[in-house]
Amino acid sequence: MSLEFSADAQKKIQALCERYQVSGSKKPVVMAALHLAQKEHGHLSDDALRLVARTLDLPYAHVYGVATFYTMYRRDPSGTSTIRMCTNISCMLRGGYEVLEAFEQKLGVKKGGTNAQKTITLVEEECIAACANAPCAVVGTNYYLDIKPGDVPKIVAELEANPHPESEVV
Amino acid sequence: MPTDRDTKLVTRHFGNEDAKTLAGYEKLGGYQALRKASQMAPADITNEVKASNLRGRGGAGFATGVKWSFVPAGSKQVHLVCNADESEPGTCKDRELMYWDPHLLIEGMAIAARALGAVHNFIYIRGEMMREYAVLQKAVDEAYQRGYLGKNILGTSQEVHITVHRGAGAYICGEETALLNSLEGLRGQPRLKPPFPAVKGLFGNPTIVNNVETLMNVPFIIDKGGPWFNGLGIGRSGGTRIVCVSGHVEKPGVFELPMGITFNQIINEVCGGVWKGRKVKAVIPGGVSMPPLDESELDVPCEFDALQTDERIKPVQYVPGKQFDLGGGKPLRTMAGSGGIVVMDDQTDIPRALWRILKFFAHESCGQCTPCREGTGWLEKVARRVGEGNGKPEDLELMGTIAHGIAGNSICALGDAAAWPTMGFLTKFRADFEAKVSQRAGRAA
Numbered sequence: 001m002s003l004e005f006s007a008d009a010q011k012k013i014q015a016l017c018e019r020y021q022v023s024g025s026k027k028p029v030v031m032a033a034l035h036l037a038q039k040e041h042g043h044l045s046d047d048a049l050r051l052v053a054r055t056l057d058l059p060y061a062h063v064y065g066v067a068t069f070y071t072m073y074r075r076d077p078s079g080t081s082t083i084r085m086c087t088n089i090s091c092m093l094r095g096g097y098e099v100l101e102a103f104e105q106k107l108g109v110k111k112g113g114t115n116a117q118k119t120i121t122l123v124e125e126e127c128i129a130a131c132a133n134a135p136c137a138v139v140g141t142n143y144y145l146d147i148k149p150g151d152v153p154k155i156v157a158e159l160e161a162n163p164h165p166e167s168e169v170v
Numbered sequence: 171m172p173t174d175r176d177t178k179l180v181t182r183h184f185g186n187e188d189a190k191t192l193a194g195y196e197k198l199g200g201y202q203a204l205r206k207a208s209q210m211a212p213a214d215i216t217n218e219v220k221a222s223n224l225r226g227r228g229g230a231g232f233a234t235g236v237k238w239s240f241v242p243a244g245s246k247q248v249h250l251v252c253n254a255d256e257s258e259p260g261t262c263k264d265r266e267l268m269y270w271d272p273h274l275l276i277e278g279m280a281i282a283a284r285a286l287g288a289v290h291n292f293i294y295i296r297g298e299m300m301r302e303y304a305v306l307q308k309a310v311d312e313a314y315q316r317g318y319l320g321k322n323i324l325g326t327s328q329e330v331h332i333t334v335h336r337g338a339g340a341y342i343c344g345e346e347t348a349l350l351n352s353l354e355g356l357r358g359q360p361r362l363k364p365p366f367p368a369v370k371g372l373f374g375n376p377t378i379v380n381n382v383e384t385l386m387n388v389p390f391i392i393d394k395g396g397p398w399f400n401g402l403g404i405g406r407s408g409g410t411r412i413v414c415v416s417g418h419v420e421k422p423g424v425f426e427l428p429m430g431i432t433f434n435q436i437i438n439e440v441c442g443g444v445w446k447g448r449k450v451k452a453v454i455p456g457g458v459s460m461p462p463l464d465e466s467e468l469d470v471p472c473e474f475d476a477l478q479t480d481e482r483i484k485p486v487q488y489v490p491g492k493q494f495d496l497g498g499g500k501p502l503r504t505m506a507g508s509g510g511i512v513v514m515d516d517q518t519d520i521p522r523a524l525w526r527i528l529k530f531f532a533h534e535s536c537g538q539c540t541p542c543r544e545g546t547g548w549l550e551k552v553a554r555r556v557g558e559g560n561g562k563p564e565d566l567e568l569m570g571t572i573a574h575g576i577a578g579n580s581i582c583a584l585g586d587a588a589a590w591p592t593m594g595f596l597t598k599f600r601a602d603f604e605a606k607v608s609q610r611a612g613r614a615a
Contacts, residue, residue: 019333022247022290023373027355031338069357069536071339072297084298088259089458090416090512092526126341126530127259128298131416131510132423141300169300169336 003051009036012170013055026056030066032170034073039167043074072166079114079121081163083155084138087124090131095149099135100124102149106156119160140164174428175440177402179410180386181426183271190305192312195273201318203389207281208324210392215285219388221396223408227263228253228344228381229457229508231407231474240368241286241376249377250288251353252279252385254295254306255337255344258457259530260510262414263424264382268295268302271386272309276332278385280318281392283330286378290331294349297338307334341534345582346379347371348536359536360582383412403429407474411509418445418515430476433468437513448515452599456507458527459587461486461594463504474506486590487597488574489567494593497578502590520602524595525550525557531588542585545576549592561607570596 005013013033020028033056037048044067053063067073085103087096100111103122107115111124130136133145139155141164147155188194195201207215220235241248252275256264268275275293283291293310295303310332313319321329335353337343343352347361350372371377387409391399400408411429413436416422420442427440433453437443444450452462455477463470463483470480477483485501486494494502514523532550537543552569555561573589580586596603 019331023354025355028335028353030355031336031352035336035338065357066355069340070297070337073338087526088530089454089523089526090260092523093417093512093514093518125298126533127257127261129256129262129265129296131260131262131512132414133262134416134422138298138300143301166300169303 003041003047006040009040029056034067035170039170043077080119080165081140081159082121082166084123084125086128086136088127091135094134096135098149099147102152106152141166141169178426179390180267189271192316200273201277203392204277204280207284207392208326212285218391218396222391222399223406224387225407225474226381227383231506234384238285238378245376247375248286248288249372249375250283250286250291251377251379252293253349253379254293254382257341257344258508258510260416260454260457260512261508263412265299265302266424267382267386268306272306274386275382276309276313278388279332280330281388282385284328289329292353293334294353295336297336303336310334342536359538362581405475413509413511415441415511417513419513420445430471430473432471444515451516451518452514454512455504457510458591460507461504461590464598477504477506486593488570488593520599521606522557525553527591528553539580541576542580545572546588548572556606559606559609563607566603
């Protein structure tokens with residue numbers, strides 16, 4: 001199925017192409033276009049990658065290469081919102097793995113999975129630069145700091161009541 | 171003389187919501203340094219920064235003014251790129267700096283752009299920092315509206331643009347040439363150097379890549395002068411030092427402190443000591459890429475040169491008795507890195523901590539160079555079994571040898587970043603590793 005960008009997204013891409021004119025190509029816009037495609041089409045299917053390639057006059061292979069290099073681009077459907085729980089050293093030292101386990105139990109999934117209602121995907125994340133407030137997580141588009149395993153039910157309830165898809169931010 | 175602990179430059183607006191808006195920032199004296207700089211010759215700005223002994227706050231500690239002067243004279247198109255891809259584990263300053271004082275970064279960039287003659291400039295911000303991106307983009311829009319960015323800035327003929335470019339999740343993009351590739355719309359894989367970015371960088375043009383904190387210090391240098399800024403520091407390191415203290419202390423946090431304060435002072439006087447009344451075991455001084463310090467090495471100043479050369483810090487060995495050579499017989503002690511200080515108490519499972527660090531590097535290796543791609547995976551695998559108590563006694567020498575085989579043999583420093591802490595932990599906490607591997611030996615017997 002051939003996908004399209006909304007008029008708003010097309011306008012944004014056009015403005016960015018002008019911004020990056022100094023580069024002499026549309027290539028630098030590929031990351032922003034992938035963020036936009038993910039916002040509008042949920043995940044980066046082959047068709048979504050073709051849309052980006054067509055829009056920017058780039059080879060499909062190039063767009064595929066970029067989309068598969070960065071961890072925030074999703075090739076598969078996932079939950080509406082994402083919880084990115086850090087377990088790197090500073091978080092580990094203050095109980096990050098225990099919090100991750102509490103999320104797994106609450107959502108009924110292993111890390112990397114999506115809950116049954118398809119509302120939340122749980123990701124074990126590398127350092128998110130909030131180490132002084134470890135353990136920490138990016139929940140939807142917000143940072144949650146100094147998390148204890150007991151905080152997990154409340155965090156999940158808040159996100160379900162007020163979903164914050166990452167793809168909103170473009 | 172080092173500053174007193176109350177001198178705050180880049181963190182002075184922490185907690186002040188007003189500073190985030192252009193009107194509030196101006197009321198607090200903002201953009202006065204840009205006004206001053208707009209009357210200065212570009213070379214004079216660079217000279218002021220040189221005199222300040224400002225050193226890069228991203229990790230390498232290179233002299234900022236010297237870096238700027240590497241741009242070839244007469245270059246037609248020059249770019250300034252702000253590296254806001256903060257992701258070195260243990261480091262959490264740039265995210266807060268951008269969040270609380272976005273206009274200070276824009277002002278610093280506008281001044282630096284004038285010094286460099288750079289028109290099209292970029293801030294490469296981590297994809298995960300969505301809130302900070304929104305704050306920064308709003309500030310950039312405001313600065314355009316008020317004429318601090320765009321054409322004919324403050325009545326001069328100068329044109330300066332800033333575009334905020336979002337990443338999408340890749341530690342390696344904090345490496346400056348990987349960042350440039352990412353900005354160009356490629357996979358974020360580092361480039362071979364030379365040519366260095368200052369000669370051939372973004373879009374093939376001379377490019378200066380500076381860290382967030384580095385650029386935010388520039389307005390203070392223009393406002394009060396390079397010698398003043400230099401006087402705040404010690405030795406060849408001007409200004410204050412931001413440290414991000416995490417791990418097993420009573421009061422973790424992001425602190426702007428006098429350059430040269432010791433680790434013991436930071437832990438005990440600034441952070442309320444090790445938590446739960448315990449003793450310190452290990453301290454990572456500047457992000458997990460750096461070899462750790464043990465409890466006997468904590469009276470050393472937290473400063474770029476001291477951490478590399480102070481003889482109280484034991485040289486790193488890759489196997490017992492064999493010192494790692496940085497080149498020409500120069501020992502590796504450690505480095506100040508990004509200011510990310512991770513404190514571990516005396517009950518910490520050190521082999522497991524090292525495994526977690528290596529799991530990170532194995533995940534983040536971009537896959538371009540064989541020693542790093544394969545070696546970080548091997549290190550993680552061996553460290554995992556050692557950490558789980560399933561290691562063999564010979565695994566310790568194996569880890570040291572793998573690390574030695576990676577170090578210095580990859581295009582960028584990610585390989586070293588995995589190898590250095592491996593060798594460092596094995597050098598200083600050998601007994602902890604030996605105890606772990608003898609657990610298994612004991613069971614087998």
